[in-house]
Amino acid sequence: MEPMETTVYNPQKGRLETIDVVVTDDNTTWFDECEDSHNIFAITDWKGGLVIKESDYTYPLWVYDISRADIGHDHNRARDLLSQYDV
Numbered sequence: 474m475e476p477m478e479t480t481v482y483n484p485q486k487g488r489l490e491t492i493d494v495v496v497t498d499d500n501t502t503w504f505d506e507c508e509d510s511h512n513i514f515a516i517t518d519w520k521g522g523l524v525i526k527e528s529d530y531t532y533p534l535w536v537y538d539i540s541r542a543d544i545g546h547d548h549n550r551a552r553d554l555l556s557q558y559d560v
Contacts, residue, residue, distance in 0.1 A: 481524060481535040484558040489532060494519050502546045513551045516541050525551050534558060 476493035483490050494517060501517040514528040518540050526533040534555055544550035 479524070480532055482532045482558075483535050485537050492519070492535065494524060500541075502541055504548050506548070513548050513555075516544075516546070516551050523551075523554070525555060527555070 474495050474497055476495050478491055479494045480489055480491050482488075496515070496517055500519065501515055503515045504513050506512070512528050513525060515526045517524040517526070519535070521540075522535055522537040523539045523541065523544075524533050524535050536554055536558070539554070544554070
């Protein structure tokens with residue numbers, strides 16, 4: 474699978490940046506129960522961090538040193554991470 478160029482918000486650096494992410498069934502959990510535009514659409518393990526994508530047009534959040542397994546592949550815990558960074 475080819476990497477997809479993605480603009481993400483990197484809270485560790487406090488800025489937007491473009492990264493190449495490979496999204497596969499092995500490294501991504503999708504959430505089908507998106508009821509509104511502020512729900513989590515997908516979480517992807519990438520280079521020792523976690524890319525969290527909402528179901529709207531905001532930039533995904535890339536948080537270092539955490540994985541899907543660390544949060545139990547859980548939609549609510551991903552939402553908690555987003556709120557931690559006030560995104």
